[in-house]
Amino acid sequence: MYKGLGMLRPLLWCSAFLVSIGVWSGSVQAAAGFDPAQNSDHQARYERYIFGPTAETIDFGIQPLWMPVGVILETMRRDSLLREDLRRAGRSVRFHPFFKGSDINRFLHAGKLVGGVGGDLPGIHACKDDQVRIVSLFDVGYATIVTRHAMFLADLRGQKIGYPHGSAAHFTLLKALAIARLTPDDARLVPMNVHAMPTALQQGYVHAYVAWEPTTTLSIHQGQGWPLFRSLMTGYLYFSPDLAQRDPQVVKSFLASQVRALNWLLESEWHLRLAVSWAIQSARDFLPDVSLPSQDGLEMIALRGIRRLGALPIVDENELTKEGHLGQVFDFLQSMGGLPNTFTWDAVRACFDSKTLLHVLADPVGNRLQNFSYQGVISP
Numbered sequence: 001m002y003k004g005l006g007m008l009r010p011l012l013w014c015s016a017f018l019v020s021i022g023v024w025s026g027s028v029q030a031a032a033g034f035d036p037a038q039n040s041d042h043q044a045r046y047e048r049y050i051f052g053p054t055a056e057t058i059d060f061g062i063q064p065l066w067m068p069v070g071v072i073l074e075t076m077r078r079d080s081l082l083r084e085d086l087r088r089a090g091r092s093v094r095f096h097p098f099f100k101g102s103d104i105n106r107f108l109h110a111g112k113l114v115g116g117v118g119g120d121l122p123g124i125h126a127c128k129d130d131q132v133r134i135v136s137l138f139d140v141g142y143a144t145i146v147t148r149h150a151m152f153l154a155d156l157r158g159q160k161i162g163y164p165h166g167s168a169a170h171f172t173l174l175k176a177l178a179i180a181r182l183t184p185d186d187a188r189l190v191p192m193n194v195h196a197m198p199t200a201l202q203q204g205y206v207h208a209y210v211a212w213e214p215t216t217t218l219s220i221h222q223g224q225g226w227p228l229f230r231s232l233m234t235g236y237l238y239f240s241p242d243l244a245q246r247d248p249q250v251v252k253s254f255l256a257s258q259v260r261a262l263n264w265l266l267e268s269e270w271h272l273r274l275a276v277s278w279a280i281q282s283a284r285d286f287l288p289d290v291s292l293p294s295q296d297g298l299e300m301i302a303l304r305g306i307r308r309l310g311a312l313p314i315v316d317e318n319e320l321t322k323e324g325h326l327g328q329v330f331d332f333l334q335s336m337g338g339l340p341n342t343f344t345w346d347a348v349r350a351c352f353d354s355k356t357l358l359h360v361l362a363d364p365v366g367n368r369l370q371n372f373s374y375q376g377v378i379s380p
Contacts, residue, residue, distance in 0.1 A: 042099050042193060049096050051112040058086065058093040058243075058250065061104035061116030064283040065194055065290070067214045067298060068305035069117055069139050069235055074278035075261035080373040082257035089249055097286045099193045102166030105129065108240060115239040115254070119168030119212075120329050123236045127351035128343050133244040134352045136255055137313040139235030141305055143172035144216040146225035147208040148201055153180035153229060162192040162200055162209035168233035169194075171329055173210040174336065176229045195290045201225055213301050214293050221293060232325055236315070238351075248356065255360045256367040262311045264372050265302075274377065276302055314357055320349050 051059045062073045076082060077095055086093055098104045101118025105126045108116060117138050118126060126132040145161075153176055163173050177184060190206055197209040198219045212233060219225030237258065244251055265272050276298045283290050292298065321327055322345055330348055333339045360367050 042103065046098070046103070046107070049112075051094075051096075051107075056091050058091055058115070059113045060093055060095050061098050061107060061113045062095050063100065063104075063117060064097045064279065064286045065099065065215070066139070066212055066235070067279065068141075068302040068309075070279040070282060071265065071272075071275045071298075071302045072138065072258065072261050072306070073117065074282050075265060075275045075374065076254075076257045078278070078374040078376065079257045079260060080375055081260065081368055081371060082253055085253040085256070086250065089247065089253070091247075091250060097282070099195075100164045100167045101126075102164075105166075108132070113240075114243045115237070117235055117237055120234045120236070120326055121168045121171045121333070122166065123238060124326070124330060124333070124339070124348060125166070126238060127348055128339065131241050132238040132351055133241055133251070134236045134238040134315070135244075135251055135354075136237045136258060136357050137234065137309065137315050138237050138258070139233070139305060140308045141213060141233055141235070142230040143169035143210055143212050143233045144230040145173065145176055145208055145210045145228045146197075146201065146216050146219050147228045148204070148225065150226050151228060153177075154182070156180060156208060157182055157186050158188070159207040160188045160190055160205070162190045162197045162206040162211075164194055164211065165191040168235075169210045169212055171332070172229070172231040172233065175231055175332060176210075178332075179229075195287050198222075198224065198291060213305070214298055217297060217301060218291060218293050221297060234325060244353070251356055252360050252367070255357050256369060258313060259311065259360065259367075259369050260372060262306060262309065262313065263370060264374070265306055266311060272299055272303060272306075312361065314361075315352055315354055317354070320352055 062070070064070045073095070083093065096113070101116070101122030102125070104113060104116040104118055105122050107113045108126060109130055123134055127134065156177065161173065163170050174184065177187065192200065192209065194211045194215045197206070197211055197215055200206045201209055201219060202224045208228065216225070216227070220227055237254065239251055265275055273295070276295060279302075280292060280295065280298065283292060293301070319325055322331065326348065327345065330339065330345055334341065334343075361369075364370060
């Protein structure tokens with residue numbers, strides 16, 4: 001699936017240097033002058049969400065500000081076959097937008113959500129905290145540190161850096177600082193939502209930020225940011241163990257919908273363009289004033305990401321070794337004290353379930369993997 005990612009092994013020579021830095025304590029310094037209203041409205045927003053009230057409703061967490069994940073999810077949201085399968089099982093689905101995977105995890109842990117999509121670091125934490133079942137790969141992309149001007153990693157010392165706490169991009173920032181032999185205390189880390197980062201960088205509230213697509217491309221292509229460092233980040237589809245055990249057919253229905261969406265998006269440029277327009281609308285419904293790249297720019301980002309993912313989103317068994325990407329993330333976090341020593345790599349592996357997706361792929365006709373029925377779609 002994504003061979004060669006194991007070559008991106010982090011520099012674990014710095015582990016002893018980082019063990020006591022307290023990076024997970026949340027004690028960060030705010031950027032002087034930054035408007036908190038742009039950055040902290042997520043809790044009030046989430047409090048308005050309606051969950052349940054019965055087990056028949058599947059509450060699922062999505063991330064509209066993450067591409068190409070948002071494009072795939074918006075396609076799945078319109079999948080009439082998914083809703084038909086769920087209706088046959090006496091279920092319905094409700095999608096709830098979130099800023100990042102760690103937010104989704106909080107609601108999953110509280111029993112409000114039964115599934116969602118998160119990056120590698122949130123996926124590991126969801127495994128540790130809730131023993132989720134991670135059933136498919138959802139993204140193979142990069143998190144990037146963007147700066148106001150060209151600089152070296154060592155120049156991050158003393159700089160204000162925006163970052164989404166607890167996310168895959170957070171891991172990228174920690175790794176970059178470690179490579180430069182810096183600790184988080186050597187910089188001034190500013191927890192931020194990704195949509196606020198380009199403006200914060202442009203107006204000088206921060207000197208750098210770390211985020212994922214399409215936020216990073218927005219700054220770089222507008223000539224308002226410089227790519228300093230990037231690191232692999234992966235995304236996953238996961239469900240609560242209770243749902244996965246009690247109703248495995250629901251999980252299969254979601255997996256079939258994901259594969260259908262990938263097949264449909266790869267089938268024609270028109271399909272991709274339409275789905276990108278859906279993703280743009282979803283992002284603006286979530287945040288009306290969000291800044292995004294152009295439609296053409298988003299199509300390029302989405303196509304590149306979907307091609308990397310392919311139409312068979314299986315988590316490669318080779319990547320579930322300590323030498324693979326997730327093993328690197330796990331080792332790095334544990335070396336810093338971000339994961340307890342009692343939490344083992346075997347426990348992470350136990351959260352991954354590739355067999356369910358393989359069963360779906362083994363029956364393409366029964367799972368209607370090449371049948372497409374999306375709400376409101378009329379072929380040109």
